[in-house]
Amino acid sequence: MYIEESYYFWRLAADLVVNHDFEIIQMIEDKHEVWLEQRIQGKTNVVRLSHKTFDWSNQLKQDQAVLDENIKRVLKVVGGRQVHIHNVYIAKFKPVDDWNEWKDTRSLPGRKKGTVQTFYIDEQSRETEINQLYRSLQLNEKNFPAPSEFEMEQMVEYLKQSIRNNHTKKQQQREQIFFYGKPFLTYILIAINLFLFGWLEYQGGSTNTYTLIQYGAKYNPAIVDGEWWRIVSSMFLHIGFFHIMLNMLALYVLGTAVERMFGSKRFIVIYFVGGIIGGLASFAFTPNVAAGASGAIYGLFGALLFFGTVYKTLFFRTIGTNVIFILILNIVFSVLMPQVDNGAHLGGLVGGFLASSLVHFPNKKEVGKQVASFLVITALVIGLGWYGYNHESNHYDARLQAGVATNYNKKEEYQKAIDITTKALQHTSSDQESLYFVRGNGYVNVKKYNQAKEDYLKAIELNPDFAEAHQNLSVLYYNFEQNEEEAIKHAKRVLELNPDNKEMKQFIQSVEENG
Template structure:
């Protein structure tokens, strides 16, 4: 009888939800088809249960194939690569021909990670088919219909269970919409435009790949930060080194920013973005001596905020982005440890900073005051700790290019003592290098310590004779009281680099 089969359909669906732990994923427009899902032991179990009858097995098979195709198209709805599709039809009667041939579990892809199984439940085989279903989806449950109530009770219970299932489905759907449509996207696009504008201005006055030009514009430069220019931690977030760097970061910001701003709302989004950016910048200051720029720390913070979201909305997280997001984060971290140019301090610091900032601000309509307060203290404490560690190590470097920029910066700032201190430390910690003595000699010259400058230029030439810049500067020093030696070194500088007009001019002047 139709009423009895309808009752069994809703009763079975409700049992799978309440007793077997399945979640409602979809209800057909007619309401007579329901998709349930449960993920456990790294395998997805999807049940499509429908109240429908078929006269012939070929009709049943065609309908089966259509439903499997439909379910496979809903891959975003389901977690994991391995999925078992269980198609359950509750019917008044079975097909007149041999439908049992369709019962066998089949692989529906070449790799064997997806399978399909059929269960056709009628009054004649209900115990047998429900037993098969129990064993397939969860061997700890035992689905049975030991007693079927009267027809009026069946109608009442069917109506109640129908409303209950529909209500739960609508609640889940509403929760999804509320979570992912809380905020409107506006600051994401604003930040992208600001970054593009800054890059255009940066390129219009020089090259974005020129370290000194980046420093002038506010890139992260440890000696300048140690001298009190902490604002560079923030300004460096809007500078990028080359078009490719800009493109990759803005592409990531477009996708991650949009979803974060929808989840957290605009104010929380900005708080997370800038906290993560600052946290990543300070982490870079503490762990990386190189000149650095870019929004990577803030962008990794958006990854961290989504991971925090996943802790509180596990089902929605894995249903929408979970596995893919975790893979992307893992790949980016792995790349960071294999490619030397990547600033791991900024990336990992930004990731942690974004996670902690999300804990401080929390998700809309959620509060954990103790955890929020603790996270606030942790953020401040870590920033102070990393900043202090960076200050202690800011003057140590093993990279001659970095050393040149540091000394040049201090000389431009007329901080000659600091420039000499940096080169002293470099000489103490390394074997003799000609460029180290050269840089220190330049600082001594600017400071007026000509004898020390002369000594260092001579040492640089001893270590590396083909050093025209050292010969030229030594000639400048000698010109004051030792004309013959000045002419000698001016001649060497000109011979080593004849195309340099400055070297040529000095040589011709001393030759007259």
């Protein structure tokens, strides 16, 4: 290899790496080949420097075929909407036959957006080709000095070492980014969630709605009544084994990564801001009882996306593609599954991103953006809370409220059951028959029989085929009003709806015998 070509090869590589912040994709010293990358606003410039001599254009053609295969490999690790390959040959002489067709800019193999452009830097066209390369890279034109052969020889090792030092420094910086902290808070959060899941199972079951509400699940009517702490407590409760295992696996994978990058203090802020905004979004838009760390976990997704805005090249060369793919997959799954709390997920994602912008990375400050993030977080918390509080009709699902009230009746907390159903009836217009029925049961147990009869009759008016309401009304007429005729009428209606009801058959027989 000629020392002059070797010098310009390493001089170009060193200038792009050290002075223009190009990243090394691959450096193969024994083959005198270096691949470099730089991302600018969605556009990626890839430079392939090759120190080779071609006597004939056919040799150049063969190398272009190898180049295309290498480009396909490189495209798997570089990001950007547009990728432009700058293929740079450094040689003493041009091929002796016609080779100019290979200098034409062509489309990127396998991609719609992108180009491949070849530059041939030989002894005669060195300055022209280098300047053309730099213009193509949108850099200022460069005029490299031409030292003596002895100086070139000395400089080559220096240039190689400067590239290695720069690469080592960037690797250390990357390690500092990925391994700033230790993920002990992630493990503590996992332990707390698992402990509370076991406690729920012991107390009545994690899938039991009454147990969930009793121990702090997101229950909108209670939040409207002032129990705002449920926004936080619900982050630590889970509904069923699959739910806890899926969320804890996600927390382990995402939590350890985010806590290592941001440090424990910043991590806990991101986790709770994501969880709280997710919980408030769920409160504002979803009436269902909800629990789980999903909002906080989506907040960790938001933190990784924020990482991608700060370290774009590093993001796409490491975790970026996987993060975006998993996030899109989760969002699609959430949209297709109606029982998934999309409000909590999207709220957590936005909250985590904003919280990451607020705390930022260690040793990094962007005061303007951090203040803006704080203001947006504050506005979201207040806005979602205000919207949820002032739109009570969003919080009452008749069947859910009837189920909750039924649990209170079973616990002999009859007045609570009556209060819940009464309030729900003020805010719902569908499925009201179940609310009247449950409230009627509550009235019977507090010996308000007239109110109970009115509720049972209202339930039957809304749903004439409500067998349980007919049955309870029949018993009420017989035991508390001594109205055998109405008791028999409703009992027979029960048998019309359910001929196998032995209890009603015996009831009718007993009434008729006594009558």
